[in-house]
Amino acid sequence: MSISREQDPVFDAEVPVAIIGAGAAGLVAALACRGSGVEPLVLERDAVPRGSTSLSAGLIPAAGTRFQRAHGITDDAETFAADIQRKAHGDAEPGTVATVAREAAPTLEWLAEAHGLDFSVVHDFDYPGHSHRRMHGLPSRSGAELVDRLRAAAEAAEVPLLTEARVTTLVLDQHGAIRGLVAQRPDGTRERIGAKAIVLACCGYAGNKSLVARYIPDLAEAVYFGHPGNEGEALAWGEALGAELRDMTGHQGHGSVAHPQGILVSWAVIMEGGFQVNAAGARFWNESSGYSEAGRAVMSQPGHIAWDIFDSRIAAVTRQFEDFRQAEAQGAVLVADSIAELARLTKLPLESEMATVAALKQAGATDGFGRTWAGVAQLAPPYCAVRVTGALFHSQGGMVVDDRARVRLAAGGIVPNLFAAGGAACGVSGPDASGYLSGNGLLSAVTLGRIAGEQAARLGHE
Numbered sequence: 001m002s003i004s005r006e007q008d009p010v011f012d013a014e015v016p017v018a019i020i021g022a023g024a025a026g027l028v029a030a031l032a033c034r035g036s037g038v039e040p041l042v043l044e045r046d047a048v049p050r051g052s053t054s055l056s057a058g059l060i061p062a063a064g065t066r067f068q069r070a071h072g073i074t075d076d077a078e079t080f081a082a083d084i085q086r087k088a089h090g091d092a093e094p095g096t097v098a099t100v101a102r103e104a105a106p107t108l109e110w111l112a113e114a115h116g117l118d119f120s121v122v123h124d125f126d127y128p129g130h131s132h133r134r135m136h137g138l139p140s141r142s143g144a145e146l147v148d149r150l151r152a153a154a155e156a157a158e159v160p161l162l163t164e165a166r167v168t169t170l171v172l173d174q175h176g177a178i179r180g181l182v183a184q185r186p187d188g189t190r191e192r193i194g195a196k197a198i199v200l201a202c203c204g205y206a207g208n209k210s211l212v213a214r215y216i217p218d219l220a221e222a223v224y225f226g227h228p229g230n231e232g233e234a235l236a237w238g239e240a241l242g243a244e245l246r247d248m249t250g251h252q253g254h255g256s257v258a259h260p261q262g263i264l265v266s267w268a269v270i271m272e273g274g275f276q277v278n279a280a281g282a283r284f285w286n287e288s289s290g291y292s293e294a295g296r297a298v299m300s301q302p303g304h305i306a307w308d309i310f311d312s313r314i315a316a317v318t319r320q321f322e323d324f325r326q327a328e329a330q331g332a333v334l335v336a337d338s339i340a341e342l343a344r345l346t347k348l349p350l351e352s353e354m355a356t357v358a359a360l361k362q363a364g365a366t367d368g369f370g371r372t373w374a375g376v377a378q379l380a381p382p383y384c385a386v387r388v389t390g391a392l393f394h395s396q397g398g399m400v401v402d403d404r405a406r407v408r409l410a411a412g413g414i415v416p417n418l419f420a421a422g423g424a425a426c427g428v429s430g431p432d433a434s435g436y437l438s439g440n441g442l443l444s445a446v447t448l449g450r451i452a453g454e455q456a457a458r459l460g461h462e
Helices: 024-035 077-087 094-115 143-156 209-215 233-241 291-299 312-318 322-329 339-346 351-363 440-460
Strands: 002-005 013-020 040-043 135-137 166-172 178-184 190-200 251-258 275-277 305-311 333-336 383-395 406-408 414-420
Touching: 002 233, 013 024, 013 178, 013 440, 024 040, 024 094, 024 143, 024 190, 024 440, 040 190, 040 440, 077 094, 094 143, 094 440, 166 190, 166 233, 178 414, 190 233, 190 440, 209 383, 233 414, 251 291, 275 351, 291 305, 291 383, 305 312, 312 322, 312 383, 322 333, 333 339, 339 351, 339 383, 414 440
Parallel strands: 002 166, 013 040, 013 190, 190 414
Antiparallel strands: 166 178, 178 190, 251 383, 275 305, 305 383, 333 383, 406 414
16 A cells, blocks of 8 residues: 655546445445545446455444434434443544544434434344443344445445445655555456545455554454454555544454354353353353453463353343344354363363352352352343364454544644544554444444434535
């Protein structure tokens, strides 16, 4: 990836706004731009837009939505922002926290009303760190449905989408102003496209092994559960332009990816009363801390393997997620009518740990790892287990943006016609995996995406 500084750039075509990347951030930016009366061009390196969004559960947290009110949930942006900072130990970028917490609900309402995305709130279990039930998703509770529906909405809005177009270069003029880009096609030909504004909605760096080893060494050997295109191009451009980069060690991990099937198993299996054991059948950490830090916890165990232990009641709750249904269909979920049978199926000594957890629940006690079991339902047959490993989903650090999603410069000021959202922008999780609040990735993608699209359209009108 490169920056080309040219005396008087000449382009093959000119567009008002160019959006690089067609995941959730890019497609939402495109819809917002189109809704503001400007036709953007979306460039996507893949043949079919998918991105990391398609690999997620597709859940977006938002506070104060009509979907919450329908279930009697009272919530507000200030409480949401406080939850984000609490999970991030106060280290998340404060301006972005305020922006995304305030704009998440209006963004979901707009997507529902203007583009027919039928969101509903997950109202039957809690996610770690959220003081209210505010996770919103589409009917299948899958990221694949989310990106497909956004793409369909973009097609309905007649947004031009150029696939198999990998942007390799940002073009600057003699004064250092961004004037356009260069995209490479599969046959090696290059297209030079001028633009009044550019939205970077392309990627973080979690698919770049050298950068992962540099910033997140504990997960260097973890399963990478993100899009292979997340190689850090946007961050390289930002660094070359002098952008302010922050929280580069921040990331979302996960400690519940079925192995060897490679299917995400929702953390609901834990939060509803399940727990994890290692290959020796022993618990090894406070599972209620969150699924992101679970990635590191599981990767620290022998063979990088753990087991999720839960029951059929929890399975029934979790079955609302498409991923879990796929895990069941592929035989990843083992089911037994007794603890002894579950021990036989998993080849684990489970009796002692099952008894210990049952006693903790009965007493409503806090265990030695710091997990509180008060009010948590007992497990009952049939029992379930899934063999899992740790994974890296995406990086959370990136270019710091202002409340208009414009890229900020390390030396002060902003790049007036460069916007960032999704993996290209610094998220709201701070510098560590433990700062990741459930849904932070899509939260930044859709809210900053909408803002970036609307603000880029203002320049596109000029």
